[in-house]
Amino acid sequence: MFNTLEVAKDVHIHTRVTDQFKTVNFSLKLRRPLKVEEAAERTVLTNVLQHSNAQFPSTASMRMYLDDLYGTVLYLDTSKKGNEHVVILNVETVNDQYLKNSDVLSKVLELMHTVLFEPNFENGTFKENIVAREKEMVKERIQSIFDDKSRYAQNRLTKILAPNHPASISANGTIPDVEAITLQSLTDTYQRMLAEDVVDIYVVGDIDETKMVEELKKALPFGDRKSSLTITEIPKIQPTDTYVKEKQDMKQGKLHIGFSTPVFFKDVDFPKMQIFNGIFGGYPHSKLFMNVREKESMAYYCSSSYSAQYGLVYVMSGIDVENEKRTLQLIDEQLLAMQQGEITDLEMTQTKAMLQNQLKEALDSARGQIEIYDQYKDLDEDFNVEAWQTKWQAVTKEDVVAMAKQLHKETVYFLSGMEDEK
Amino acid sequence: METIRFDQLDETLYYEKLENGLEVYILPKKGFSKTFVTFTTKYGSVDRSFIPLGEQQAITVPDGIAHFLEHKMFEKEDGDVFQKFSEYGASANAFTSFARTAYLFSATNHVYESTETLLNFVQEPYFTEKTVNKEKGIIGQEITMYDDQPDWRLYFGTIENMFKEHPVKIDIAGTVESIDQITAEHLYTCYYTFYHPSNMLLFAIGALEPEKMIEVIRENQKKKEFAKPTPIKRIGVNEPSEAAIPERSLRMDVLKSKVSVGLKAKETSLSGREMLKHELAISLTLDILFGRSSDFYTKVYEEGLIDESYSYDFSLEQGFGFAMIGSDTHQPDKLVQAIKDQLKKTEQNWPFGEEELERVKRRRIGFHLRALNSIEYIANQFTRYKFNDMNLFDSVAAIEELTLADVKQAFQSLQGESQQTVFKILPLKDSTKTDSESEGSKA
Numbered sequence: 001m002f003n004t005l006e007v008a009k010d011v012h013i014h015t016r017v018t019d020q021f022k023t024v025n026f027s028l029k030l031r032r033p034l035k036v037e038e039a040a041e042r043t044v045l046t047n048v049l050q051h052s053n054a055q056f057p058s059t060a061s062m063r064m065y066l067d068d069l070y071g072t073v074l075y076l077d078t079s080k081k082g083n084e085h086v087v088i089l090n091v092e093t094v095n096d097q098y099l100k101n102s103d104v105l106s107k108v109l110e111l112m113h114t115v116l117f118e119p120n121f122e123n124g125t126f127k128e129n130i131v132a133r134e135k136e137m138v139k140e141r142i143q144s145i146f147d148d149k150s151r152y153a154q155n156r157l158t159k160i161l162a163p164n165h166p167a168s169i170s171a172n173g174t175i176p177d178v179e180a181i182t183l184q185s186l187t188d189t190y191q192r193m194l195a196e197d198v199v200d201i202y203v204v205g206d207i208d209e210t211k212m213v214e215e216l217k218k219a220l221p222f223g224d225r226k227s228s229l230t231i232t233e234i235p236k237i238q239p240t241d242t243y244v245k246e247k248q249d250m251k252q253g254k255l256h257i258g259f260s261t262p263v264f265f266k267d268v269d270f271p272k273m274q275i276f277n278g279i280f281g282g283y284p285h286s287k288l289f290m291n292v293r294e295k296e297s298m299a300y301y302c303s304s305s306y307s308a309q310y311g312l313v314y315v316m317s318g319i320d321v322e323n324e325k326r327t328l329q330l331i332d333e334q335l336l337a338m339q340q341g342e343i344t345d346l347e348m349t350q351t352k353a354m355l356q357n358q359l360k361e362a363l364d365s366a367r368g369q370i371e372i373y374d375q376y377k378d379l380d381e382d383f384n385v386e387a388w389q390t391k392w393q394a395v396t397k398e399d400v401v402a403m404a405k406q407l408h409k410e411t412v413y414f415l416s417g418m419e420d421e422k
Numbered sequence: 423m424e425t426i427r428f429d430q431l432d433e434t435l436y437y438e439k440l441e442n443g444l445e446v447y448i449l450p451k452k453g454f455s456k457t458f459v460t461f462t463t464k465y466g467s468v469d470r471s472f473i474p475l476g477e478q479q480a481i482t483v484p485d486g487i488a489h490f491l492e493h494k495m496f497e498k499e500d501g502d503v504f505q506k507f508s509e510y511g512a513s514a515n516a517f518t519s520f521a522r523t524a525y526l527f528s529a530t531n532h533v534y535e536s537t538e539t540l541l542n543f544v545q546e547p548y549f550t551e552k553t554v555n556k557e558k559g560i561i562g563q564e565i566t567m568y569d570d571q572p573d574w575r576l577y578f579g580t581i582e583n584m585f586k587e588h589p590v591k592i593d594i595a596g597t598v599e600s601i602d603q604i605t606a607e608h609l610y611t612c613y614y615t616f617y618h619p620s621n622m623l624l625f626a627i628g629a630l631e632p633e634k635m636i637e638v639i640r641e642n643q644k645k646k647e648f649a650k651p652t653p654i655k656r657i658g659v660n661e662p663s664e665a666a667i668p669e670r671s672l673r674m675d676v677l678k679s680k681v682s683v684g685l686k687a688k689e690t691s692l693s694g695r696e697m698l699k700h701e702l703a704i705s706l707t708l709d710i711l712f713g714r715s716s717d718f719y720t721k722v723y724e725e726g727l728i729d730e731s732y733s734y735d736f737s738l739e740q741g742f743g744f745a746m747i748g749s750d751t752h753q754p755d756k757l758v759q760a761i762k763d764q765l766k767k768t769e770q771n772w773p774f775g776e777e778e779l780e781r782v783k784r785r786r787i788g789f790h791l792r793a794l795n796s797i798e799y800i801a802n803q804f805t806r807y808k809f810n811d812m813n814l815f816d817s818v819a820a821i822e823e824l825t826l827a828d829v830k831q832a833f834q835s836l837q838g839e840s841q842q843t844v845f846k847i848l849p850l851k852d853s854t855k856t857d858s859e860s861e862g863s864k865a
Contacts, residue, residue: 020453021795022431059723063715067781071788094791098430133724140678140729144750147676149570249675249850252566284504284514294502297559300567318567346509353511353531360530361456361513364628365795 001383002202002373003209007217010225011199015209016369022098024105024205025366026091026112028220029374030197033232034085034166037180039078040138040173041189042087044181046076047134048126049190054118065111069104070094074111080171081375082265082309083234087193089116092366095206109219116220119190125183126190139178142170153254153415154316160244161258161411162237167310198225200374204366234264234310243412253416255327257315259407265308266379269403271391276403277306278351279343280334281315285350287334292317298327313407321416328412338404343397352392359385423448423636428815431794435815436632440643443620443651447804448635449627451797457533457628460801461540462524464623464809465616467594468741469521471657475615475649480657483612484603486561486596489518491609493561495525495544497553503543512536520590521739522809524802533630534638541624541642547613549606562598572676572847579672580684580746583843586666587659590742619643620651623808625801658741663688664840671846680731680847681754683761687743689835694811698820701738702786703832704745706824708734709782710774711764712747718764727757740810745836754846762842769837772830779829783821790817 002014032038056062066072072093079086093108120127145151158168199222203212237260263273281288281304292302302317319327362368363385376383426435436448467489471482495516496503507514512529525544529536568574578593585591595601626635665686692700712718712734722728732749751757767773793799800814807814 018453022791023795058720060715060717060720063713063719064781067713067715067785069784069788070791071785073792092792094788098432098791133726136726137729140750143677144729144731147572147678147750250570252563252570283508284502285508289504290502293560297556298563300560300564318563320563320566346505350505350508350511354508354513357456357511357513357528357530361528364454364456364797 001369005213007213008222008224010227011201011222013201013213013216014203014373015207015212016202016204017207017209018204019206021095021205021366023092023094023366024108024203024207025370026089026108027202027367027370028089028112028116029200029202030087030193031081031084031200032193032197034080034083034169036169036173037177038173038189039080039085039169039171040177041181041186042085042193043078043172044131044135044138044178045186045190045193046078046087047137048130048186049115049119050074050076051134052120052127052130053114054120055114057120069107069111070102072104072108072111074115076115078171080166080169083166083232085171087197090367097206106215109215113219116194121187125187128183131181131183131186135178135181138172139175142172142175142178149248149250149252149254149415150316150318153256153413154314156244156246156415157256157258157314157411157413160242160413161240161312162310165237165310166234167237167307167312194222196225202370202374204369237310237312237410239408240410242410243414245414245416247416247418250415250417252318253321253324253414255315255317255319255324256413256415257328257331257409258411258413259313259315260410261311261313261403261406261408263308263403263406264311265375269399270308271388272395272399273306273308273403274355275348275351275392275395276338276400277304277313278354279347279400280304280313280338280404282306283351283354285347285354287337288315288317288331291334292327292330296326296330298323298330302327302331324414324416335404335407339401341397341401343400348395348397348400352395355392356385356389359388423632430818431815433794433815436636438636440619440640442643442646442648443618444639444643445623445808446636446639447623447625447808448630448632449625449800450630450632451628454628454797456528456530456797457626457630458526458528458797458801459533459537459540459624459626460524460526460805461544461624462522462622462805462809463617464521464621465523465612466519466521467592468589469616469656470589470592472615473655473657474611475618475652480655481611483608484596485592485600486594487604487608487612488523489595490557490561490601490604491612492516492518492523492525493557494549494554494609495547497557498543498546498548503539506539507536510536510539512539514540518594520594520742522806524805526801528628528798530629534634537626537635537638538642541639544617545646547610547617549609551606554604554606554609558601558604561595561601565593565595565598565601568593568595572674572680575672575674576680576682576748576845576847577746579670579845579847580682580748580843581744583667583670583845584665584684584686584744585742586662588661588742589659614649615654618651619648621654623805625804627797627801661742664838665843667843669844671848673848673850676847676849678750678752679754679849680748680750681757682746682748682845683758684843684845685745685747685765685836686841686843687738687745687835688841689832690738690741690743693740695816695820697738697810698807698812698816699824699828700832700835701736702817702821703824703829704736704738704836706779706782706786706821707829707833708736708745708747709785710778711768712761713782715781718760722757722760725756727751727753727760743835754848758844762839765837765842768833776826779824779826783824786821787818790821
C-alpha cells in the first residue's frame with residue numbers, strides 16, 4: 001500500500017501515489033514511551049508549535065499564511081497507541097492541478113519545516129507569555145471532559161478499571177502536570193522529541209514520489225535515532241470487580257461497563273475477538289442493539305467496543321435511572337447467551353460482512369489509509385484487505401463462544417442525576 | 423439519462439427524472455471502493471402545519487414527528503431493516519434536520535441490492551400502534567441524552583431566542599410530552615403527504631456503474647404505484663424579522679460557561695444561484711470578521727476570552743437563517759461585548775478591502791476542494807443545494823465571482839442590534855447571577 005524508505009535510523013518516509021483525492025495529505029508521527037508527565041509536556045508543546053514560530057510569531061499571521069495557501073489545514077495533536085505517546089503533525093493541502101496558477105505544495109513543505117524546526121525562542125527557550133497561554137488552553141481542554149457526560153463517564157470507568165495504566169492515561173496528561181511545566185522543561189521536551197523520537201512521515205496524493213522524498217528529507221531533516229527507546233509490554237489489568245455509582249445534576253443515567261480479555265491486537269485470536277464484539281454490541285444487528293434497544297426500548301444507544309491495544313471490551317448505554325438493574329441484567333444475559341453458544345449463522349455472516357466493509361470503507365480516505373497502515377504495519381506480515389477477509393472468514397461459532405468465555409466483567413460505573421425519579 | 427460535466431473539477435454527473443417524479447443523480451468516483459447512496463425527502467421538523475394529501479383542512483401535527491417517522495421507517499412486519507443491510511455488509515443510517523429527512527447506506531459490496539433495499543424500505547411504510555408506542559421509550563432516551571448535552575442546549579437555546587413563530591425553534595426530536603401524542607395514523611398522514619417520489623431525491627456516488635445503477639432504480643420504481651404528484655401545501659407563519667428574545671441563560675452542571683451570540687437573517691427568500699452567492703458572501707464576511715486570522719480572534723484569544731471550542735457558523739434555508747458565534751468562556755459578558763463591538767464596527771465603517779477578501783476566497787476554495795474528497799459530504803450537500811435550486815459544483819466558480827460590493831450587500835441581512843440575541847449556559851456553582859437570567863424557560 002505504501003512504499004517505505006528508511007532515511008535515517010528509525011526515521012521512515014511512507015509514500016502512496018494515488019489520483020483518488022483532490023488534495024495531498026501529510027502525517028508526521030513522533031513516538032516515545034507513554035509517561036503521564038511527558039504527556040502533558042508534549043501536549044502543551046504541540047499547542048505552542050501550532051500557534052507560534054520564528055517566521056509567524058502570532059496565530060493570526062500563521063492563519064493568514066495558511067489562508068493564502070488555499071486554506072491549507074495544518075495542526076498538531078497528541079495521541080497514544082498502546083504504550084506509546086505520539087505527537088502528530090497533520091497537513092492537508094489542495095493539489096496544485098486544481099488551481100489556476102499556484103505552487104502551493106513546495107510552500108507547504110517549507111512551512112512544515114518552519115513549524116517544527118524554527119521555534120519562536122527568546123534567550124534559548126520558548127516565550128513566557130505564549131507558554132502560559134497554551135498551558136491554560138490545555139488545562140481547559142482537559143477540564144472540558146467534565147461537561148460532556150458520556151466522555152466523562154467513560155473516562156471515570158477507565159480510571160477505576162485500570163489506574164496508572166496506559167489504558168487510562170490521557171494523551172493530554174493531567175492538570176497538575178500541565179501546571180508544573182516550565183519554560184526550560186518545555187524546551188528540553190522539544191529538543192528531546194526532535195532528537196530521540198521514532199519518526200514516521202506519511203504522504204498520500206498525486207505526487208512525484210522521488211521528488212517528494214527528496215523534498216521531505218530537506219524539509220524534515222531528522223538524523224539517526226539512538227536505539228534507547230524500548231517500548232515495554234502493556235501490563236495486565238489487576239482484577240477489580242467494582243461497582244461505582246456517582247451523581248451529577250443531569251437527566252440521563254450513563255451506564256459504562258469494562259471487561260478484561262486476554263486478547264490483544266497482536267494475538268492470533270484478534271480477528272475472533274473482533275467478531276465476538278461485532279455480534280455482542282458492535283453493530284445495529286448486534287445482541288445489545290436488538291435486545292436492549294429494539295426489544296426492550298430501554299435505551300437510544302447500547303453498544304460495545306473492543307479496545308484491542310489494551311485487551312478491553314467496553315459497553316455503554318444511556319438509560320433512565322430506574323432501569324439500571326434491568327439494563328445490567330439484559331447486558332449480562334446477552335453475554336451469557338453467547339457463552340452458551342446462542343449465535344446464529346446470520347449473525348456470523350452479518351458481522352463478517354460488516355467488518356470487511358468497514359475496513360474497505362476506511363481505506364477510502366487518505367487519513368484512513370495512513371491510520372490503518374500505521375496500525376497494521378507493526379504486525380509481522382504485509383497488510384492487505386484480502387488477508388484480513390480470509391482471517392475473518394475462518395472464524396467459527398465455536399471460536400466466538402471461546403472468546404465470550406474469556407471476558408471478565410471488571411468494573412461497572414453508573415453516573416446519574418441527583419434525583420432518583422423524574 | 424443526461425450527463426453534466428464539470429471540467430475544472432474533473433467530475434461527470436448523471437441525471438434523470440423518473441416518470442413518478444423522483445430525481446436521480448449519480449456520480450461515479452474513480453479510485454473509491456465504497457458507494458454511498460442517500461434517499462432524501464424535502465420534509466423536516468419545520469413542516470408541522472400542512473394540508474394532508476387529498477384533504478382540504480390544514481392540520482398541525484405533534485412536535486418531533488418527522489424524526490419519529492424516520493425512526494419508524496426502519497421497522498417492518500418481518501423485522502428490522504438494519505438486519506438486511508448487515509447481511510450485505512452495508513452500514514445504514516438516517517437523519518432528520520429542519521428541512522430534510524435522509525435515509526442512506528454505504529457499502530463496498532452488494533451495492534445494487536442495497537440500493538433496492540433502501541428504496542423498498544423507505545417506500546413501504548408499516549406503522550402499528552404497538553410499534554409506535556414501543557419507539558416512544560427509545561426516542562425518549564434520545565431526547566434525554568440531548569437534554570444533558572450543554573452544546574446542544576446552547577445551540578437550540580440561541581435558536582429559540584431568535585424565532586417567535588417559526589417552527590425552526592422547536593427541537594427536531596420534539597419533547598417527551600409531544601412524542602407521546604404521536605399515533606400510527608399521524609405517521610401515515612405525514613408519510614403520504616411528504617414521501618411522494620416527486621418530493622424526493624436519490625443521490626448515488628462512489629464505486630458504481632451509472633448505467634447499471636439507473637437501470638436498477640428505474641426497474642424498481644416501475645413496479646410500484648404512486649398517487650398522482652400534487653403540490654404540497656405547507657402552512658407558513660408570519661415571522662418578524664428581528665430576534666424574539668434579546669438574552670436568556672440556563673444553569674447546567676458544567677465547569678465553564680458557554681455563550682453564543684445569534685444573528686437572525688432578514689433575507690430568507692432567495693433560491694438558486696442568488697442564494698448560493700448570498701450564503702457564500704455571508705460566510706466569507708464571517709471568516710474575515712471572526713475567523714482565526716482576524717484581529718478580533720487574536721484579541722479575544724490573547725485575552726483568554728475564548729478557548730479551543732470557539733466557533734462561528736451560518737445556516738440558511740428558505741424561510742429562516744441565522745449566524746452563531748460562540749465559545750466556552752469564563753467571562754461570557756466580556757466575550758459578548760467583544761463580539762457586539764466587532765459587529766458595530768462593521769456597521770459604522772466597513773473594515774476590510776480586496777486583499778482580505780481575496781485571502782478568504784482562497785481559503786473557501788481550498789475548503790470546497792478538500793470537501794470534494796468526501797463522498798458523504800458531496801451526497802448530503804448536493805441534496806441540500808438541490809432542494810434550494812442550487813448546484814454544489816458551482817460553489818468554486820461562485821466564490822471566484824464574488825466582489826466586495828456583493829459581500830457588503832449580503833451582510834446587511836445580519837446587521838443591526840435588533841437581529842442579535844445572546845444565550846448562555848452557566849455553571850450551577852457560579853455565584854455571579856446575571857440580570858437576564860430566566861432559568862431556561864421556553865418562550
